[in-house]
Amino acid sequence: MTSARRRWSEDRWARVAWSRVAEPGTAQVHQWITELGAVEALEALRAGAIGAGTTYAAQLAETDIDAVASVMRRLGIRAVVPDDDEWPGGLDVLDRPPPCLYARGGLAVGPALERSVAVVGARAATEYGTTMAFEIAEGLASRAATVVSGAAYGIDAAAHRGALAAEGTTVAVLACGLDRVYPAGHCGLLARIAETGAVVSEIPIGHAPYRARFLERNRLIATMTLGTVVVEAGLRSGSLNTASHARRYHRHVAAVPGPVTSAVSAGCHELIRDGGTLVTDAAEVLDLMGRMGMDAAPAKRAPDTPDGGLEAQDRLVWSAVPVRQVASATALSVRTGQPVGAVMAALGRLELLGLVRREGDAWLKVPQPRRRAEVVGGS
Amino acid sequence: MTSARRRWSEDRWARVAWSRVAEPGTAQVHQWITELGAVEALEALRAGAIGAGTTYAAQLAETDIDAVASVMRRLGIRAVVPDDDEWPGGLDVLDRPPPCLYARGGLAVGPALERSVAVVGARAATEYGTTMAFEIAEGLASRAATVVSGAAYGIDAAAHRGALAAEGTTVAVLACGLDRVYPAGHCGLLARIAETGAVVSEIPIGHAPYRARFLERNRLIATMTLGTVVVEAGLRSGSLNTASHARRYHRHVAAVPGPVTSAVSAGCHELIRDGGTLVTDAAEVLDLMGRMGMDAAPAKRAPDTPDGGLEAQDRLVWSAVPVRQVASATALSVRTGQPVGAVMAALGRLELLGLVRREGDAWLKVPQPRRRAEVVGGS
Numbered sequence: 001m002t003s004a005r006r007r008w009s010e011d012r013w014a015r016v017a018w019s020r021v022a023e024p025g026t027a028q029v030h031q032w033i034t035e036l037g038a039v040e041a042l043e044a045l046r047a048g049a050i051g052a053g054t055t056y057a058a059q060l061a062e063t064d065i066d067a068v069a070s071v072m073r074r075l076g077i078r079a080v081v082p083d084d085d086e087w088p089g090g091l092d093v094l095d096r097p098p099p100c101l102y103a104r105g106g107l108a109v110g111p112a113l114e115r116s117v118a119v120v121g122a123r124a125a126t127e128y129g130t131t132m133a134f135e136i137a138e139g140l141a142s143r144a145a146t147v148v149s150g151a152a153y154g155i156d157a158a159a160h161r162g163a164l165a166a167e168g169t170t171v172a173v174l175a176c177g178l179d180r181v182y183p184a185g186h187c188g189l190l191a192r193i194a195e196t197g198a199v200v201s202e203i204p205i206g207h208a209p210y211r212a213r214f215l216e217r218n219r220l221i222a223t224m225t226l227g228t229v230v231v232e233a234g235l236r237s238g239s240l241n242t243a244s245h246a247r248r249y250h251r252h253v254a255a256v257p258g259p260v261t262s263a264v265s266a267g268c269h270e271l272i273r274d275g276g277t278l279v280t281d282a283a284e285v286l287d288l289m290g291r292m293g294m295d296a297a298p299a300k301r302a303p304d305t306p307d308g309g310l311e312a313q314d315r316l317v318w319s320a321v322p323v324r325q326v327a328s329a330t331a332l333s334v335r336t337g338q339p340v341g342a343v344m345a346a347l348g349r350l351e352l353l354g355l356v357r358r359e360g361d362a363w364l365k366v367p368q369p370r371r372r373a374e375v376v377g378g379s
Numbered sequence: 380m381t382s383a384r385r386r387w388s389e390d391r392w393a394r395v396a397w398s399r400v401a402e403p404g405t406a407q408v409h410q411w412i413t414e415l416g417a418v419e420a421l422e423a424l425r426a427g428a429i430g431a432g433t434t435y436a437a438q439l440a441e442t443d444i445d446a447v448a449s450v451m452r453r454l455g456i457r458a459v460v461p462d463d464d465e466w467p468g469g470l471d472v473l474d475r476p477p478p479c480l481y482a483r484g485g486l487a488v489g490p491a492l493e494r495s496v497a498v499v500g501a502r503a504a505t506e507y508g509t510t511m512a513f514e515i516a517e518g519l520a521s522r523a524a525t526v527v528s529g530a531a532y533g534i535d536a537a538a539h540r541g542a543l544a545a546e547g548t549t550v551a552v553l554a555c556g557l558d559r560v561y562p563a564g565h566c567g568l569l570a571r572i573a574e575t576g577a578v579v580s581e582i583p584i585g586h587a588p589y590r591a592r593f594l595e596r597n598r599l600i601a602t603m604t605l606g607t608v609v610v611e612a613g614l615r616s617g618s619l620n621t622a623s624h625a626r627r628y629h630r631h632v633a634a635v636p637g638p639v640t641s642a643v644s645a646g647c648h649e650l651i652r653d654g655g656t657l658v659t660d661a662a663e664v665l666d667l668m669g670r671m672g673m674d675a676a677p678a679k680r681a682p683d684t685p686d687g688g689l690e691a692q693d694r695l696v697w698s699a700v701p702v703r704q705v706a707s708a709t710a711l712s713v714r715t716g717q718p719v720g721a722v723m724a725a726l727g728r729l730e731l732l733g734l735v736r737r738e739g740d741a742w743l744k745v746p747q748p749r750r751r752a753e754v755v756g757g758s
Contacts (some may be wrong), residue, residue, distance in 0.1 A: 128638055259507055259637030260659040269636060269659050278651045280639040
């Protein structure tokens, strides 16, 4: 058995191959991997059983996984997959998680992200903005929180530098292969980040950053952290896209205010007006994000009585969903005696209510906040 | 009948006398006036039937109401009382409304305040702050909203000037008698305000501003307007006191953000973190305050079903309270067949829930927002 054949048979290298034959956020690929397994799906693609006539098959034929592995080893780049302890659990909430994550640097990424905050913002930042980003990141890092950002000029770089200044942990998430240095001017910064932290990407080596890849990258930053702090952002800033992903996936969204007269604070003010939390320092960030944690549903969506207001069918399914482990729809169908289709429909409604969440294709309960004392009816 | 005797027999001049024998926010005086009427209570005080041994009687003995009336007439100062069309209805929510209001200027105060916003802030304002105050006030005034402020240096003055620049309406609320110019440097500004707007105070002529009077003045600014916008405020600024009155009396509270590094924006950021609305221009202020109006209960305190969660006693009383008119506790006692004491207790609880509000010593329902579609239980 050659090393290449051995590699193809491993989940890790099958996922590396998948990330090369299709853009990492491709829904169809995620579905195949989920349903068949990465190795089996790749074999099916090679055999023409799935994806016949797509570009995936052609890409696969050109993929020399041994050569890729060799370059990755030489550059100190590793592939991280969902079975690894190092896998960032936050990514599992994504509709279309990447098949694997590439990482460089000494840090075990997943555990470091359990207490992490994204600090992001405009490239065209002001002196005020970079100072705020630096100080907030420094404060977070000195309180043992990992600072995640996108290594861009401006706010991102200031955030990484603040964390490094506190001798804390920082993770840079790129939108290109880790063999590239982007932006080029951050060669030294990225090297310093990798010394004690990590540089990660869903994009395989040899691939350049495109606009679409930046937007996809933002969903990783938003979900692998407890929440996102936007320090400065114009009204069309990419960091608002990150904040929007964070909100969609029930992460905390915070923003730093600035002068109304500054165009790069306008996006922050919009976020705050739209329900984001105004923060002025690291303590306020941790007060917000440390309090609820990544599993908490937003209070405004959580009904007062998790099961009290549900239809009978939904209540039945909800009561069968486990809290600490996960259960598949099939398992829940067996437990409840309901058809799988009905269980799936109930799970969808419960997910919308923030009562359950999906991990891969299995489900678990979202812990609900304590019921508050009733406002009405007291005397 | 001398003019003085005629004056004593009138509600208006009795209230002027009351505002001179005791500080206008005195609870005891308000209770006497409410229970007995201003004229009758004054006669009772003179006869020693109430307030015997207090300083009120001594003050009353020294009060020459004819001389006061003469000075007021000469200075163009009028006394406004609750029966006047010009009385600001917003003041009726106060626990301790002043017996009367003094006014100078051509504007009929009450009607002008029906669509009004307080724009207040620090004396030690920055260039940024005064620019924002001017522009927001200018925008409000040009949209037919009356700008109310305290005529202090800094933010207050900029707010008045912005409204004047738009040829709009502005009202200055002082903490001293209207025969005084405070601050002295604003002699010209106050004269300009009085030309088209009004300068008002609860403090009678001849009385100086004290710290306690500024704090009491703030409750007038907070309640005579639809809401308060704080433009710049340090953490101990008096404008936070105004905002706190506004919140207590269910008025809107908004604040303008600024650089985190500016000490005079710290109070604004605290207000926003504490639930105040971040605003960046006049349109956002009116969007907030125009939408709900001064009668709306804050959404977070209004229960979903106004009557559904109430105790039987409270539900009975609530159902008897009229919507468009007012009813006294006695009338509600008759309508419900419950003792007055029980009705009063129920009204207190209903007021806390934002379901009813007091006007003088009568009550009416607070319109409730439409019930939202149920989040739970739908399919």
